[in-house]
Amino acid sequence: MHSGEIIMVILLIIGLVARSNLISVCACILLFLQFSKLDFLFPYLETHGLELGLLFLLLSILVPIATERVTGRDLLYNVTSLPGILAIVGGVMATHLNSEGLKLMQIDPGIIFGLIVGSVIGILFFNGQPVGPLMAAGVASLFLEVLSWFS
Secondary structure, X not given: OOXXXXXXXXXXXXXXXXXXXXXXXXXXXXXXXHHOOOHHHHHHHHHHHHHHHHHHHHHHXXXXXXXXXXXXXXXXXXXXXXXXXXXXXXXXXHHHHHHHHHHHHHHOOOHHHHHHXXXXXXXXXXXXXXXXXXXXXXXXXXXXXXXXXXX
16 A cells, blocks of 8 residues: 555544544545546646535535525625625635635645644534635644744
8 A cells, every 4th residue: 555545544534533524535535546546537636626626615605595595685784784794804814814725735735634633623622614624724824924923
């Protein structure tokens, strides 16, 4: 077994222990692709996987609008009220952090393991909800930026 396969098995076990179906399923899919000699798909997944993930995330978020469970009036209120304005500011901050996290993961892909371990700790001990490593990388990037100010 190669080191990549061993790490995928470790991630599978971590995902099972942490009850994180996403980590477990992703590890299984990658192991399947490796063992079935379909690993030629890895470059495609690496370059387009994030876009595919965001596509499905946005689809799930927009379904209530498409099904009219959220109306135009609701949307207008939610961008003009204080909570709505704070949500806009939060969205701006989150997308900026996500952008910085993406840069960090491109510069240092090995950091993903630490992000996953941190997510598992958050799930197990702080009742956290993992929504992907991108935001975790953004927060880590922020921490690294602040740390660089002091060194």
